[in-house]
Amino acid sequence: MAANNGFYYINRYKCDNNTVTINSILLLFIFMNAQLSFTDEVKTNTSVIYNKIKNTIPDIEWPFIAPYIHEINKLKKQTNTVILAHNYQTPQIFYGVADIVGDSLALAIEASKVKEDNIIMCGVHFMAETAKIMSPNKKVYLPNLKAGCSLAASITGQDIVNLKKKHPGVPVVSYVNTSADVKAETDVCCTSANAVKVVESLGVDKVLFLPDEYLAKYVASKTKVEIISWHGKCEVHEKFSEKEIAELRKNYPGLTIIAHPECPPEVIKASDFAGSTSHMVNYVKDKKPKNVFLVTECSMSDNIQIENPDVNFIKPCNICPHMKSISLSNILDCLQNKKNEILIDNNIIERARGSIEKMIAIGRQD
Numbered sequence: 001m002a003a004n005n006g007f008y009y010i011n012r013y014k015c016d017n018n019t020v021t022i023n024s025i026l027l028l029f030i031f032m033n034a035q036l037s038f039t040d041e042v043k044t045n046t047s048v049i050y051n052k053i054k055n056t057i058p059d060i061e062w063p064f065i066a067p068y069i070h071e072i073n074k075l076k077k078q079t080n081t082v083i084l085a086h087n088y089q090t091p092q093i094f095y096g097v098a099d100i101v102g103d104s105l106a107l108a109i110e111a112s113k114v115k116e117d118n119i120i121m122c123g124v125h126f127m128a129e130t131a132k133i134m135s136p137n138k139k140v141y142l143p144n145l146k147a148g149c150s151l152a153a154s155i156t157g158q159d160i161v162n163l164k165k166k167h168p169g170v171p172v173v174s175y176v177n178t179s180a181d182v183k184a185e186t187d188v189c190c191t192s193a194n195a196v197k198v199v200e201s202l203g204v205d206k207v208l209f210l211p212d213e214y215l216a217k218y219v220a221s222k223t224k225v226e227i228i229s230w231h232g233k234c235e236v237h238e239k240f241s242e243k244e245i246a247e248l249r250k251n252y253p254g255l256t257i258i259a260h261p262e263c264p265p266e267v268i269k270a271s272d273f274a275g276s277t278s279h280m281v282n283y284v285k286d287k288k289p290k291n292v293f294l295v296t297e298c299s300m301s302d303n304i305q306i307e308n309p310d311v312n313f314i315k316p317c318n319i320c321p322h323m324k325s326i327s328l329s330n331i332l333d334c335l336q337n338k339k340n341e342i343l344i345d346n347n348i349i350e351r352a353r354g355s356i357e358k359m360i361a362i363g364r365q366d
């Protein structure tokens with residue numbers, strides 16, 4: 001079946017045995033990649049991937065998706081390219097074409113070790129910048145340069161300079177969800193997987209913790225160090241509410257609820273456990289809850305469910321439009337046309353790398 005003749009592809013998520021459309025992400029592939037067809041070769045070469053992700057996509061869509069996966073996997077070998085993908089990417093990217101997957105911390109670590117000449121980051125802009133900072137001699141590409149992040153957009157390097165003047169001598173801890181300019185003004189970065197450990201590693205009474213206000217509150221609840229915060233918020237996690245959690249508890253007695261620390265404090269309080277995406281993965285793998293609700297971006301549940309078929313995932317989730325602006329179509333375009341290279345001033349790279357390396361040296365918290 002040809003995958004080129006202009007068709008609408010509605011990305012659906014399967015939820016509790018029903019196929020549902022979340023926000024009806026409408027992807028329009030018009031007259032492109034005329035050579036892509038669902039041939040016997042494509043079918044054979046993608047059968048292992050299909051068997052893995054078939055429960056997350058409607059069967060009717062596979063003949064359109066498989067040729068992209070096949071072509072991307074072929075081209076990345078020919079062009080000496082490695083594909084990194086964040087946990088919030090769709091299963092077709094996460095399991096279909098990515099070589100390395102994980103949370104922001106894992107991707108930052110792995111980006112510093114890749115052997116290939118080219119890196120494609122399936123994530124958002126700050127993640128591609130982080131990869132470039134950690135591997136400045138590689139060419140790093142982002143399939144959609146507009147894939148931003150509300151947290152990263154909430155603060156600039158100049159804001160940090162101003163804050164440092166206002167709070168002289170107070171070290172700056174920045175969430176990795178920030179631009180290269182912000183990282184260049186930062187003492188040490190952190191992710192939600194190690195924020196408390198990073199803050200306490202400094203051995204000081206007070207830190208500037210930027211830019212996520214809710215993560216700052218979460219860290220403040222776990223440490224005696226005084227936290228001076230900023231007003232950034234994740235547009236995905238801030239939408240979850242205490243009322244939603246209460247309704248879920250009523251509808252699914254015994255439900256285990258795991259919240260991301262970027263959620264509002266009252267949502268975290270109403271949940272059974274709070275942790276980063278990697279903590280969520282480990283919690284589900286180790287504790288095997290019967291029914292679980294991950295209070296985070298939609299694709300997390302799909303991607304973890306594939307590895308944990310015995311766990312029932314309840315999925316009233318929120319979608320990240322930035323993460324979901326990465327598609328098989330623009331990954332292929334990136335590979336074919338070497339589009340959207342990430343370029344950062346060398347001076348910024350040098351200054352920013354120190355703050356990421358310090359974070360990596362501190363490692364994860366349990």
Ligand code: SF4
Pocket residue numbers: 124148149150151152177234235236237297320321322323
């Ligand atoms: S989920 Fe939130 S923090 Fe992550 S990229 Fe999207 S907007 Fe940014």
